[in-house]
Amino acid sequence: MTSNEEWKRRREAAVPRGVGTAHPGIFAERAKNAEIWDVEGHRFIDFASGIAVTNLGHAHPDLVAAATGQIDRxxxxxxxxxxxxxxxxxxxxxxxxxxxxxxxxxxxxxxxxxxxxxxxxxxxxxxxxxxxxxxxxxxxxxxxxxxxxxxxxxxxxxxxxxxxxxxxxxxxxxxxxxxxxxxxxxxxxxxxxxxxxxxxxxxxxxxxxxxxxxxxxxxxxxxxxxxxxxxxxxxxxxxxxxxxxxxxxxxxxxxxxxxxxxxxxxxxxxxxxxxxxxxxxxxxxxxxxxxxxxxxxxxxxxxxxxxxxxxxxxxxxxDALCARADWIGERIAARVGRLAQHDSGIGDIRALGAMSAIELVIAGDPAQPDPARTSAVVGEARARGLLLLQCGVRGNVIRFLPPLTIEEAILDEALDILADSLAETVTLGVAA
Incomplete structure (x- = not known):
């Protein structure tokens, strides 16, 4: 079995450094709906969707059938x-x-x-x-x-x-x-x-x-x-x-x-x-x-x-995915809203359907972005099995882009990981 580290070395030797990677230590081996497994068999919940590409999840059977049918022609x-x-x-x-x-x-x-x-x-x-x-x-x-x-x-x-x-x-x-x-x-x-x-x-x-x-x-x-x-x-x-x-x-x-x-x-x-x-x-x-x-x-x-x-x-x-996007966004916003009651570092919660994000600041002050904690949350979540993306003009926004087909239990599991990752890093913003 090959390892992530081995592929990382090969990647660094073969691919220019200008191609940035959000999670450089993970090499995908297979994926299904909202889950990705790396070459070492580790499982991750995908809250990136290939940067908002796999809205229907990975390997959706209807897409596979349509593509293979056309390939045959x-x-x-x-x-x-x-x-x-x-x-x-x-x-x-x-x-x-x-x-x-x-x-x-x-x-x-x-x-x-x-x-x-x-x-x-x-x-x-x-x-x-x-x-x-x-x-x-x-x-x-x-x-x-x-x-x-x-x-x-x-x-x-x-x-x-x-x-x-x-x-x-x-x-x-x-x-x-x-x-x-x-x-x-x-x-x-x-x-x-x-x-x-x-x-x-x-x-x-x-x-x-x-x-x-x-x-x-x-x-x-x-x-x-x-x-x-x-x-x-x-x-x-x-x-x-x-x-x-x-x-x-x-x-x-x-x-x-x-x-x-x-x-x-x-x-x-x-x-x-x-x-x-x-x-x-x-x-x-x-x-x-x-x-x-x-x-x-x-x-x-x-x-x-x-x-x-x-x-x-x-x-x-x-499958009425527009309505399901609203449901996903509401569920994320509600959960993060409860977390924000006890975490002053969550400065803003934004959601339009399932295009949702949180902005991390210091002590609730919009003028004090907290990119360090933002990076730490992304890293902590990855270690716990959740893939997130960081963005924003100030580098202090975490965006949530789960597939619109994500199973309810997996969505809740991902939000539990997010909550634990925010709790693990809360002292970073306070200390700053």
Whole structure:
């Protein structure tokens, strides 16, 4: 039997150190629904879901059947050479599910960053304007355009510039961090006065719930105000649903919580349950603005991934996973809320469906983030058999991303481990 340590040595020799790993001492050997076993046979409850990818859990039988069925037919022919049914069928279903009544069209790609890049391309052609406004704390990928749009320098941007031009950032509305919605909207107006003519801005891009930035959701009021601002100036609204989509927030897409219709929307991660697939879904006339040949990619819309994507939609609908996401989020928030009554280090609890997080601070003070304890909780939980992810612009947020199919007993077991890990590390924040 090989060991984690042996594989770690081989990994360090073969893979560059720039590929960061949240849990470098664990090498997965197999997984089922919400559980992962490493090469030494240790079991872990998965509260990461491959960063919000396996919303249907690991090795869901419907996804396995759909993928293997397509593999038996063909694996790759390239949609731009000979098109095929799964691509068109999945596009039709996403067009019907996308928020708003305007007719939609969809293009498939391979990664979330690629979806963001193409959304920007489409917006620039449709408007004839190069400028794009994004938000601090946002994460939109590791390509050059993705990094330019991302509102966090470390670790994503250090040493990689210069980045594409005509990209601007404004503060994301996060009241817990002292940034109000009014201040965020005022920053856009100030940008128009000080840095860029709004007639030069083609799009405003944001995540409806920031992912890497710390799981901060926007409000319905903010989204309506942003939609109105875009309409006043002829700017397209792009909503990045890469991490928030496919029932994670209790709706198929998080944008549905806010009562607005975006012009373009990016999707990826859980769209195909683990197979590489991404999409740009947008208003049909905007999507059709690009000339033939201007969009595409060799692997975009893999037939195997599209077949899996159709199965994902079937399972979400059949098993009412949007409602189950709400139930999971409520259960997590209730348990952590009880813990917060005795732990002043839990400064904030955020949950939109099953996209939930806690923010750890010192002595209940939002101005004193506690990244040291946050790291300690993640490490303690791992030692006890629970895989968590750390995030946030200040490094002090723990995000919870269990599969929406997680068994109730395993969810409760995970929350027990979280409680024990918080209790084990509580003196760190007090001492600080």
């Amino acid at each position: 063909f694996i790759h022919v390239c949609f731009q050479v000979t098109p095929y049914e799964p691509y068109v069928a999945l596009a039709e279903r996403l067009n019907a599910l996308a928020p708003g009544s305007t007719p939609k069209k969809t293009i498939f790609l391979s990664t979330g960053a690629e979806a963001v890049e193409n959304a920007v391309k489409i917006a620039r052609v449709a408007t004839g304007r190069p400028g794009v406004i994004a938000f601090s704390g946002g994460f939109h990928g590791r390509t050059m355009m993705g990094m330019a749009l991302t509102g966090k320098v470390a670790p994503y941007k250090i040493g990689f510039g210069p980045f594409p031009s005509d990209i601007y950032h404004v503060p994301f509305p996060a009241p817990y961090l002292g940034v109000s919605e009014a201040e965020s909207l005022a920053a856009i107006e100030m940008l128009f006065r000080a840095d860029v003519d709004p007639a030069r801005v083609g799009a405003i891009l944001l995540e409806p719930v920031q992912g890497e930035g710390g799981f901060y959701p926007v409000s319905s009021n903010f989204m309506r105000e942003l939609r109105a601002l875009c309409d006043r100036h002829g700017i397209l609204l792009i909503v990045d649903e890469v991490q928030t989509g496919f029932a994670r927030t209790g709706r198929m897409f998080a944008t549905e919580h806010f009562g607005v219709e975006p012009d373009l929307m990016t999707a990826a991660k859980s769209i195909a349950g683990g197979f590489p697939l991404a999409a740009v879904i947008g208003k049909a006339d905007i999507m059709d603005a690009v000339h033939p040949g201007g969009l595409g990619g060799t692997y975009g819309g893999s037939p195997v991934a599209c077949a899996a994507g159709l199965a994902v939609l079937d399972v979400i609908e059949r």
